[in-house]
Amino acid sequence: MADKRAKRIAKFIKPLRVKPGTSVDLRDFDPRYKAGMKKRDGVGLLETGVSLLAEYQARLAAQDTHGVLFCLQALDAGGKDGTIRHVMSGVNPQGVRVSSFKVPSAEELDHDYLWRYARRLPARGEIAIFNRSHYEEVLVVRVHPELLERQRLPESALGAGVWARRYREINNWERHLTDNGFTVVKIFLNLSKEEQRTRFLKRIDLPEKNWKFSAADVRERRYWDDYQGAFSEMLSATSTPWAPWYVVPADRKWFARICAAAVLAHALIKIDPRYPVVGEEVHRELMAARLDLEAEAPEGEPADPYAARHRT
Numbered sequence: 001m002a003d004k005r006a007k008r009i010a011k012f013i014k015p016l017r018v019k020p021g022t023s024v025d026l027r028d029f030d031p032r033y034k035a036g037m038k039k040r041d042g043v044g045l046l047e048t049g050v051s052l053l054a055e056y057q058a059r060l061a062a063q064d065t066h067g068v069l070f071c072l073q074a075l076d077a078g079g080k081d082g083t084i085r086h087v088m089s090g091v092n093p094q095g096v097r098v099s100s101f102k103v104p105s106a107e108e109l110d111h112d113y114l115w116r117y118a119r120r121l122p123a124r125g126e127i128a129i130f131n132r133s134h135y136e137e138v139l140v141v142r143v144h145p146e147l148l149e150r151q152r153l154p155e156s157a158l159g160a161g162v163w164a165r166r167y168r169e170i171n172n173w174e175r176h177l178t179d180n181g182f183t184v185v186k187i188f189l190n191l192s193k194e195e196q197r198t199r200f201l202k203r204i205d206l207p208e209k210n211w212k213f214s215a216a217d218v219r220e221r222r223y224w225d226d227y228q229g230a231f232s233e234m235l236s237a238t239s240t241p242w243a244p245w246y247v248v249p250a251d252r253k254w255f256a257r258i259c260a261a262a263v264l265a266h267a268l269i270k271i272d273p274r275y276p277v278v279g280e281e282v283h284r285e286l287m288a289a290r291l292d293l294e295a296e297a298p299e300g301e302p303a304d305p306y307a308a309r310h311r312t
């Protein structure tokens with residue numbers, strides 16, 4: 001049964017995976033793709049995914065040997081916040097840590113570019129979510145070269161090879177993490193330019209969405225083609241066997257959320273965390289404690305009311 005679920009999920013997400021070593025052109029990915037699914041059917045599927053995540057997260061926390069880093073990248077209005085809200089709605093908040101990365105602070109700029117992300121990595125047993133991630137360092141920083149200048153790098157760290165070097169460093173960093181028990185899961189919410197326009201208009205027209213919009217978002221939209229190029233190159237260079245990218249069609253929010261849940265569930269299923277089974281000695285201690293507790297039972301009461309309740 002569990003195996004059947006796992007197989008279905010693996011099959012579902014396969015078309016979204018960027019095959020390591022291939023050259024990606026984002027124009028080949030359709031933001032409106034929905035695997036022939038109807039929104040109506042999607043509701044139940046997301047619920048299944050959410051409860052599966054809850055189950056696996058509890059096991060991940062109990063086992064306490066592996067951690068998961070879930071990175072979300074997208075352009076403005078791509079749906080990162082909503083995806084996090086929906087996909088993680090069933091999991092125990094104690095086991096999840098969400099970090100959003102904005103324009104770096106002076107302190108952050110005073111360190112190497114991976115520093116601020118490293119500080120937010122998951123502990124064993126945890127899922128850490130990166131709302132934007134270290135990939136901004138080869139996206140927004142690439143599209144706006146003045147941001148690279150602000151990083152005050154020495155001459156030797158700049159030059160034409162800077163992006164290829166960053167790809168390599170990021171790949172190595174993720175390799176180091178996976179080798180040490182931390183699975184790195186990466187999704188890119190792939191939004192069309194037209195759908196971004198629609199969502200911006202909604203943010204302008206609906207008062208409760210106004211806070212989400214800034215004039216800078218429209219300025220950033222002018223760099224659309226540059227971003228598409230930067231994303232394409234980044235996906236080609238950093239989809240690795242140990243940490244592949246998934247391109248999630250994002251024009252339909254409901255479908256994007258199912259995909260995100262499925263990709264994360266797939267990673268957890270692969271880890272296959274188990275509740276620890278206690279050793280013989282601890283088991284003997286448990287049995288001894290049980291006898292003591294039973295002996296304390298008030299007169300006329302069952303020695304074990306819990307068992308009595310559950311026997312019926």
Ligand code: AMP
Pocket residue numbers: 076101102103104132136137140141147
């Ligand atoms: P939002 O996610 O809408 O709150 O916006 C966060 C802003 O921070 C976006 O405009 C990002 O482009 C920007 N940002 C995130 N990471 C970096 C970075 N490493 N360098 C410069 N800007 C960044």
Ligand code: MG
Pocket residue numbers: 076077212217
């Ligand atoms: Mg924004």
